[in-house]
Amino acid sequence: MNKHIKNVKRYGTCSKDCYGSCVFMGEWNDQAPEKKLIIAKPLKNHPLTNGFFCPKLNHREELLYHPNRLKSALLRSSPKATNSFKPISLDHALNLISEKLTTVNNKFDPSSIVAAFYAGNSGLISQFSPNRFFGKLGATITTGGICNEAGNHALSQIFGNYSTTNPFQINNPNNKLIVIWGSNLSDRNNHAYFLVQRAIENGSTVVVVNPVKIKLAENAFLHLQPFPGTDYLIAKYIMNKIVLAEKYDIDFLTHHVDNYKKLLNEVQKIDESRIFHHTGLTRETLDAFVEILVRFKNKTLFIVGFGPQKYFYGGKNLKIIALIQVLLGNFGKQGSGFLFSQSGFNKEFTDSLMSYITLAHLYPPCNSIPLVTLGSSLDSDKFKMLFIYNLNPASSLPNQTILRNSLSRDDLFIVVLDMFLNETTKFADIIIPAKFDLECDDIIPPYFTPGLSINQGGPCPYPDCVSNYEFFQLLAKKKKWEGYKLFHETQEEIFERCVELLPKEAQKSLKLHGYYIPFGINDVPYKDLNFPTFNGKIQIQSSDLEIFDPELDFLLHRNQNEFYLLSPAHKYFIHSQLGEVHKEFENVFGKIFLNLYDIKSIGLEPNEKVLVSNKFNKAQFILDQNNDLKSGTALINSGLPFANSAYENVNFFTPEKPEESQLSGAYFSVIIKISKI
Ligand code: SF4
Known part of the structure; x- marks a missing residue:
């Protein structure tokens, strides 16, 4: 390396959908042909990061420059349900998508075009700036989520x-x-x-x-x-x-x-x-x-x-x-x-940032569909085109049978923005190679620590990789919408403007430290016991204590070979992500865990192949023992993070019916049966 070239330091935040939102200092060699991020050092002075990353993502540069990273746009070359594509230029992909948008728009209603997204990259600009495009279009967007x-x-x-x-x-x-x-x-x-x-x-x-x-x-x-x-x-x-x-x-x-x-x-x-x-x-x-x-x-x-x-x-x-x-x-x-979740303390800042990032006052409100029931919604002929970003639905949404049937529709044209091929790209007609979080300026709202932190985007070595905002800005240009205020700025300008909208104290802290926390270590929230309800008091309704028993009863009345099913993320993965850097744990996803007492009580042996079934699906797993589990409880790790795995995704067994607020999933309201093969 040329010793006269000085590394550039940039603040970064891990934008994975994770409690940590670790803040770090990235050291970059902007002149390097490919491996521009040299190292990311977790901040010692951040009160939650405390100078360390987790084992999931200790070496983010390995993921950033992973050989499997997508570097060009891809066009489907065989029927859906496989990852078979041929590379095309980004410009060609944009032309094809733009033509399709025009056809769908002329023949059907613009609300037949759907944007599905979540927090795979939790940056505010990454998640919400595409709303400018979909708002102008009059499309349908997903709401709610699948988590908390x-x-x-x-x-x-x-x-x-x-x-x-x-x-x-x-x-x-x-x-x-x-x-x-x-x-x-x-x-x-x-x-x-x-x-x-x-x-x-x-x-x-x-x-x-x-x-x-x-x-x-x-x-x-x-x-x-x-x-x-x-x-x-x-x-x-x-x-x-x-x-x-x-x-x-x-x-x-x-x-x-x-x-x-x-x-x-x-x-x-x-x-x-x-x-x-x-x-x-x-x-x-x-x-x-x-x-x-x-x-x-x-x-x-x-x-x-x-x-x-x-x-x-x-x-x-x-x-x-x-x-x-x-x-x-x-x-x-x-x-x-x-x-x-502590992100509720951020509302006073993020509301103004969200208004700016979406510029929602410049277009009528979009139609919306709940994310968690995307599979059933897309089963309708009403929807003709689907954009997916910051989300791997064919791994992480519940009831994969319904979802995948919908995604397989020949008359549903699907565009996926991602960094890697995965289960969802198997249903894409066109894939756009996405930039990694660290390659874009963005603001991250953590949810365990209150406050905000930033990514100061470093250079991306692959010219066809784009951020979500950049992609929809280019698509707007193809649609001759460049005259609209919605698409004038660069992502860097949106970021700068967002920072300027924050209180001075927050601006200073983000610039100096890369993060802002609106509390001192000794501050106690709601010390005055004046809560933000209509009269300042905690509100209790008698209905808060009533749970409709049949919702629980079906969990309680199990036969001997039936078990509660838990599907937590594995220690080395964030649900459907990070398969590229932890391939060695893949076989964990082929296993169903019970404690030894339960294994014996249904006449089976550890390492035996068993049939797992419920009303949604059936599939084979290897039975393994985990004596840390409560008797009566089975565990399969959550949504597969791999593109081509021989193992079945646990979300083939989880219910699409959401939690009663309709805002997120009821993944654990499920029973499975285990039988000898
Ligand atoms: S995935 Fe790891 S590095 Fe990233 S925020 Fe979570 S704990 Fe931190």
Whole structure:
């Protein structure tokens, strides 16, 4: 290397849909012919990144310049359902897509064109700037999501904001108890895991509630291992005991909670034996949990994962867990609170950024369809063209049979923007090679740490690779829309303008540090206990405690060879991503895990090939043992991150019916049967 060439330093943020949103300093050699990013160093001074990445993406430069990365546009060369394409120039691809748009637009309604996207790249410009194109077109766009939206919605109904605490409370010296409920921190949120370990060293006690014996359960004071989806029964039992013993925080309830008397009354009606039976927990375990919660009243923090809200009644499940903290008055105090998603604190900044990025006032509102039921929606002849970006639906959406049938329609023309071939590209007519997150200027809204961080885009060595915004700007040009204000700016200019829209303090912090956090380490959110509801009080409705039993009953009434099915992401993957850098774990996706007791009780042996079935699908898997699982629970890792795997995607077994808010998926409301072959 020429020693006179100086490396360029740029701030970057991992834009994967992950709790970390790790912030780093990238060192680039802009003159290098290909490998321009030399190294990404995680920031030591960021209070969540803490100087390390996770094992999923320790070496992002390997992914960035991976030999399989798409470098040119591709045109389908054989029928759908295979990844057979021939390369074409980007300009040719744009012409073909533009012609197709004109044909569809002339023959049908523009709303027959659909844009499907999610948070595969969580940058605000990456996700939402294409709305300018689809808004001008009058197309249909997807709404909602497949992750934590139901939970956010449910918590907002109680608190006026789904974010009520910041993660720095984990290490607040006042904290004495951390309840980790439905969250496998060591695998999914290893930066919070680090903070919790530090809290344990400093004297905090940990209680784990999880159907799986996660790593933190080993050192926990208590591990409650319930059947999946029965969280609300645990919460009702706990509240019942707290109320009967009059250990609730009456001062907090009187001054800050509407309808609290209803809560006190409602939780007195419980059927204990039903709770023990359905949760699979004993009175002793539940009472020990009650005892420690009471002991550390006002000093307890809950960290709740996204799992408990992935049921048909998931929002209510989450609400009832949160009501334990309400009953105990564990809000607005040092070292207490409820951590779920902290991006709700960003709304005051992101609303103005979103208006600018989408320029939504310049076109009528788009029609929309829920992302989670995309498969059924596309089954209709009404839709003729589909654009997919920041999303791998043929891996990550539920009920793959319905979805793939829809994507296979010959009269549905599909354009996919991606960096690699994957399951979804098998259904594409044209693929556009996408830029990696670090090659574009963007603003990232993390969801475990409140605030914002940035990507200062470095150069991309492949001339035909484009960002989402660049692609739709080029397509607008083909449609002779370049005169519209919507398509004037470059991505860099949109980014600059967004930064200027932020408060001065945020602008300064983003420029100096690459991130902005609107809290100091010792700040306690909602310290004044004035919540952003219509009257400043926490809102409780009596319906919050009602779960329509048949939704749970079908989970509870299983035959001997039927099991709850959990489908969490594997430690080395982010659901449908990162297959290129962790190929060595591929065989994990061919396995279904049960604990040894369950394997034996249905007369099978570990390593045996079995038939897994339910009303949605059947497929063969290898049976493997995982004694950390609750008896009665099976586990297959979530959506395959590979393009051509011999293994079946677990989402062939998951229900398309969403959580009751219709905002996200009910992936865990499912039972499967395991049979000998
Ligand atoms: S995947 Fe998550 S934890 Fe890993 S580097 Fe990216 S943001 Fe950080």
